[in-house]
Amino acid sequence: MIYKKYRRLLIFILSALFGLLSSFTIPAWSNSPNPQSLAREGQQSYNIGDLEAAAKLWQAAAEAYQKIGDRERMSKSLINKSQALQDLGLYPKACKTLLEAFDIKNPDCSQTQIEQLYKTLAQQRGSLTLTQAIGLHSLGDVLRRQGLLAKSQEILQLSLSSIPESPQKSAVLLSLGNTERVLGNQIRDRWDYDVVTEIIDRQSLTDALAPYQQAFNYYIQAANIASAPPIPKIQAQLNHFQLLLEMQRWWRDQTNRRIVSWSRFSESQLIQRAKDFVSRLDLQLNQDALTLQNQITPNLATLAPSRAAIYAQINFAESLIQNAQINKVEPLLENALQQARILQDKRAETYTLGYLGKLYLKQGQFSQATKLTQQALILAQEENINGDAREITYLWQSQLGTLLRKQADFKGAIAAYTAAFNTLQSLRSDLNANNQDVQFDFLQEVKPVYLELADLLLQSNLSDDELNSLIVPNPSIKQEKSNTNKPQKRLELARQVIESLQLAELDNFFQDPCSEAANVAVQIDSIDSTAAVIYPIVFPDRLEVILSLSGKSLQEIVIPINEQEINDTLDRLYDYLDNVTINDSARNILSTSNPNPRELKENLQTLLPTFEQIYNWLIRPFETQLNSNQIKNLVFVLNGRLQRVPIAALYDGQNYLIEKYSVALVPSLQLINPQRLEKQQIKVLAAGVSEQIQVQGEFFAALVNVPKELDQIKQTFPASEKLLNRDFTAKTIQKQLKLNFPVVHLATHGLFSSNPQKNFIITGDGQSISINELSTLLKEPGKAVELLVLSACETATGDERAVLGLAGMAVRSGARSTLASLWPVGDASTAKFMGEFYQNLKKPGGKQADALRNAQLSLLESLKLNPPFPELKNLPPHPYYWAPYVLVGNWQ
Template identity: 25%
Template sequence: MSTAKSKANCQLQIKLICVFVSFIIPVCGSVPFIASQVVAQSQTTAKTKGDEYLHKGLKYYQQSQFTLAIQSWQDALKFYRQSKNRQREGETLGNLGLAHREIGKYSKAIDYQQQALKIFQELNNRQAQGQLLGNLGNLYSVIGDYKKAEEYQQQSLTIAREIKDQVGEGFSLGALGMIYADKGNYSKAVELYLQSLAIAEETKDSQRKAGILHNLGSAYQSQGKDNQALEAFQKSLNLARELNDRNIEQKALNSLGLIYANFKDYNKAITSQQQSLKIAQEIGDRLSEALVLNNFGHTLFTSGKLVEAEKKLRLSVNILDSLRENLGDRNKVSIFDTQLNTYNLLQQILVAQNKPGAALEASELGRARVFAELMERNLKSKSNSNSKSKVIAPLTITQIKQIAKQQKATLVEYSIVPDDFLHQGKLKAPELELFIWVVKPTGEVILRRVNLKSLRQQNTSLTKIVTKTRNALDPAENSEFINKKVVSQGLKQLHELLIAPIAEDLPKDPEERVIFIPHETLFFVPFTALEDKNGKYLIEKHTIVSAPAIQILGLTHQQRKRSQGLAKDILVVGNPTMPTLKVGDPPYQLYQLDGTEIEAKEVANLLQTKAIIGKDATKLDIVKKMPKAKIIHIATHGLLDDIKQLGVPGAIALAPSGNDNGFLTSPEIIDLQLNAELVVLSACQTGRGDITGDGVIGLSRSLLTSGAASTIVSLWDAPDDTTKALMISFYKNLKADGDKARALRQAMLSNMKKPLNPTHWAAFTLMGESE
């Protein structure tokens, strides 16, 4: 392996330093495995054919001709495998991983790097292992999985220090600096960058220095130190041009464009971004091209050139969509999270042009895209379709109107717009504005805008209000008592922000459905319990459903039509013998829920079936029964944990048996191929999970993906006695009416008369189909 100054700064990480929603793209060091000793050897001894291909690929790589580099390295790989040269095979695989990353083929890049890592572990080559761990860390940063990125970089840094690899240590320090920047800890990022810069200067690594200077400028800009950022970016650009490193030159030009836009020097900003865009296109760096187009669009937007701005953003969106192809579903969600600012910016540009319908299309582009792809894939597999579309087509405004008509409902979609503020990665920007679209069954589309800046004067935000209110409603967060005053105040504040601006646009008939499509933190809003100035709850005025996206509604409708008549059983489960939770130390067995056993027996009696309880409710048996059931009611513990560490949180506690631990996890549910018209999870917090651009990653998403037409889940720990009463009332109403939303509404209204506060009756929400 090498410490050669080859392409030491080839890799970018997505670091979202936003001016409005613009990106600075840091450069992160990853060195190709083509070694300096191979080059030296070629001058004194005859090279093998494989070495010729390897060296040729390096030349192409240094010239940013990544496709040609891949072709050469593929030829080298064939030769080394035939000659059983494991060292060179590992080096070539590592190089192929870097080149595929440069052209946006992240799934292949990860695979190549993992293959290379395995070889060098077998060869006990610690230096190569350290470098590959760092490269994998960089890759996971690109797709937005910062937890894995940090784990890999820390391992890489440990190895570099153990073997006294100063260059490797510099790379790891710089990469960790970017991860700290992603977390918003810019002072720590600057500290790490300066350490990495010192190593680059000591080892006279000019390319590394150019990359670190760029990243340092990025951190300075995040701190609002534009003059220091400008100086660092300019130094980076000068060095890159001296070295003929087009990769760093492109990124430095893009970053300078952002600085000039901050200074309102739009001519310089546009010139820099045009130059950056040209280089990105010439070297085939698709991700950089998309991000420069985003920044270019932002500059045009802020300078008042709205039509040109829209064109740039649409080009950016097309590229970003293509970059998600071939990734695994969880990695698709991660990278999608890093791309959301582009979709937000497109919405703002379209709203500024008074195009509410087109802006709603853009809003849908920025939510639940991976979710929709999963659902469509499952639908096609069940219908034996041969179609293999990789990216589901986004909805048009015509299709959105058709779904509103099809659902016989008024659709309400929210979009939280971030403020014009420097922020980065997953660090949330202050909330600027709320877009609310109302789509009536008649096809009328209305856009309302709510200014959120005033909340800052009250030292609060929409997110803080949602969190405080939900926590105040949750008995698990309030060991002594529910503070009714805090609950009522929060529900009224949320009503004023979310409902009052559209109150006149909603149907007057309380039997007509309203389907809410939340955004970000709004997924945890109990819409049924929002309280107007007169103390009237929203459920008293409207029949309420929710969905993660309008496109998901279209797909659940298809699932309901497809599954009609395929499943006839009724499955009711309650209080299974509880499994042992091994997440944490020490492991412990979950406590039994005697109240759920009573609930399950009463529900089963009402639905004319027998409840499965206790030791009979094994996961293995229940999983076999679920695809044959048209109604599934499960009353047990719901967990938010990622039980099997698969990257998807959520699990249902069922009875263990044999070697099975009893936990039915979200990833396992996706594979069940359900045909249910309704799945009710009468358990704690089953509607919660990780909030992402793809919606809430958890149990409800997995159930709908697996084929359920609708699901009822909870937002907090509802008390056993009132949950039982709510469920019995719900099923009685469902038998009489047949409409799930109306049945749930009537159950809530019945419980409300007791009288009880919303903690007792508003925890559950219906997602998906109502009929």
């Protein structure tokens, strides 16, 4: 998560900029000519960008030194080899190589091995050699890129303490700054909506910058060491500069989002405080950034040609483009290109050509931009022949697609974007498995590739034959044979692209390829003939919705509404429904001990037109087809802000959607196992917490109706097992799951958020179980969990990616489906709802989605007959009471 907006430099550039290029030229070689020769050849290969050859030569040198008993120089060669592997993005291999350098037997880079190495070397603190310190430095970088940030921090601190007066100190401080920067991003990205709102409202610049203060300190120290080589010093300044610009944009976006919300409620004082906050923050960050820029410019000009110098210039050029200083970029990139050619460094040359192409694209010089991008792509593909340059190749394939589209060559654009799409699909598992450090940036960078390709396909008027000639299928997905007409082919391709985006987003969320997709492009025909799958896709200029019906060609409708209007509508819905920072939201009205009926009535009257608007987008265009095909189940594949909409509450002007259809969400049809729940064999592992409980200093309220909820389950399914309070622990869950429970019901506090490590449930012994830990518990070999019910859990407010935590829970846990809620519901109504749900689940022939629908309808009818306030008697029941429950995954 090093960059949000500086993403195109990606893995190889990140490796070069954050690595230890100057540290690894260790000239003190043995007198033995063979290892010395091998080591020098390795350095030469590395200097011209032939990383695979460099790694092999350094490995050979290490083996030769080992034979003559020169342990010190063997370690140096292995450290050099590790740097080459890092630059290739092969972080697990680089980590194992470093452990070899420290004489660890059978290195597997497990946390246990890392911890043991740290303990051993920490005891020798103060007497470590320079080679050991350099090895620790490199290991700290690898651990950061693998997401082990606390370990990276520890290892780098140990390296720093071992080289107090060495020129290497600047490079270690740079790496510490980078690790602290990633930690800062984690803190910032995991702030709840109301935490950010409070910082803006208090106008606290200190709190706004707090996550990055340590990173700033390390960057400043790195740049101020007089004896250090110029490269790490200027890299520290560049990273500091980028971070200032990134923070400025992030806070502007967050502040503007709140100003829009507050404008709906005429909160003039809040709006003025927000404007004052962002104005003061801008002033401070602009001053700091200008000071740094004035230092960077002359420092860059003094660098001798090297790969690190080339990437430093590209890095600065990218920052200047983002900072709207485009007039200063071309001389930097032209100089970098000249240096790359002098050094015969093909990888550096392809990056420089590509970024020159990007510059001309920004300036509207499409012909020149296309020529440069094609040159960059040819070089990247040549590099791919000898090694793995896919992370470079897709950049220029997608950039070429953008350029061809702008020049109205839609056929060429589809071909280019398809090539980029296939490259990304092949990278999917490799990058996710190797590099957690740039995961989120990787997704943000590549998401436009998926959307642009889908956009082009949906607007294409090419024939099937033309499309087939352009599109090389991704070999990881086998296509089912079917007689399709032209729209089916075009739409099917677009749907596959959107499905792939959903998978990539889940992979990114968990920072590994956790979701095992089906190896066949799944059709609705093979799942449920009474279901329709609806794919809404938001483009900048329109909303497109694809409908998939069993035995029918895909259908599409185009709604001429731009992305800003869609987001404004969805934000308005969120503000009135669940925004804890808005006084008039339903959540705040109903959370008071004595809710005001008039406020709740006004809130509902505001919400209903918004729910109707979304209904008009997603459902109304297909009403005739849904009725004529006797559709009973609607399955939604949602992305972006649509993910936090309670779909069951969409309103047609008279009825809610749930009154006509059962509703389910799926992250992707490719993740669905359509097996039905065997009703005769249902037994439930029902666990819950009813007492007030304290976890890590935070108190969670008593859920007094949980015993009733668990008793109802036991009555409905007598073979069930009940675990209440102290009996509900991770160990008891693990023990009971060995007895094969197809349904697991957890009635306890929990949270879904955009932070996978912040997805948790509370157990009766005052502990929390993370989503990863729960996944391990539920994946008992041979004991598949069909349905996971999470009662009393909620999704993080204001968190657009939080529903990924819910969807991911369904996928990651091994359960085929998950039932949970989008916002907290009173435990009394939850107990009643869950009782209804299980009674419906027991009925023969019914589906899980039907059981959910009937339970919601029961709640709706109860609210119609007995509204909570007389003022609501002639209005539909407020969705806040009944609509948060969602079923994710297999709806059968």
